Amino acid sequence: MSAFSTRMTKTRKVSIAGIAAAGVAALTLSLAPAGESDAAVAEPQAAQKIAPVAMTLDAPKTLSLDAADQSASAAKVKAAANAAAKKAAAEAAATKKAAADAAAKKKAAAEAAAKKRAADQAASRAAARKPVYANNLDGWIRESLDIMKKHKIPGSYQGLHKNIIRESSGNPNAINNWDINAINGVPSIGLLQVIKPTFDTYHVAGTKHSQYDPVANIVAAANYAADRYGSIDNVNSAY
Structure with missing residues (x-):
């Protein structure tokens, strides 16, 4: 190889190396801004991607709370409706009971009034x-005879009258203070001169409990005479 060829070769090598170095530098300069731009773009994109994720996570919570509120509100409405229905039913029952009580009282009053009228x-x-x-x-004799009839005590008007006249002359306050009964402390008293023990034993219910009462005295004496003699009609003397 000649010396020229050798120099050319070196020169080309230097040139090529320089161009290569310049290219690398240019490439490095051109890449640096591009790199920064990509990073800047990447960051908003990343933010945009995260934001939807955050919204996606928050949305169910909001919906869940809304659903819970709606459910609670519906429950309150239902409870209020039930309470109102119960109150209305209670009021209706109270009104019905009051009406029934009033009707019962009215009926009882009417029945009582009817009974009183009948009585x-x-x-x-x-x-x-x-x-x-x-x-x-x-x-006195006639009233005594009616009472004697009710109690099935025998006797007639004539039988009573004759004995009354003989014993007391018709004086209901007559009293014997001289015979043996008087001496014994139990004098004969009244129309038919009855002593206290006899009067008490043969007294007829419904008459006065007094020897001096004319009707009570007659009926008790007639009752005693019926027990001892069969009838006051059979008595013709002291008995």
């Missing part, structure tokens, strides 16, 4: 049927 009418009829006895010997 008053019965009493009025009984009073109308009840005989009025004179307050004298005749009336």
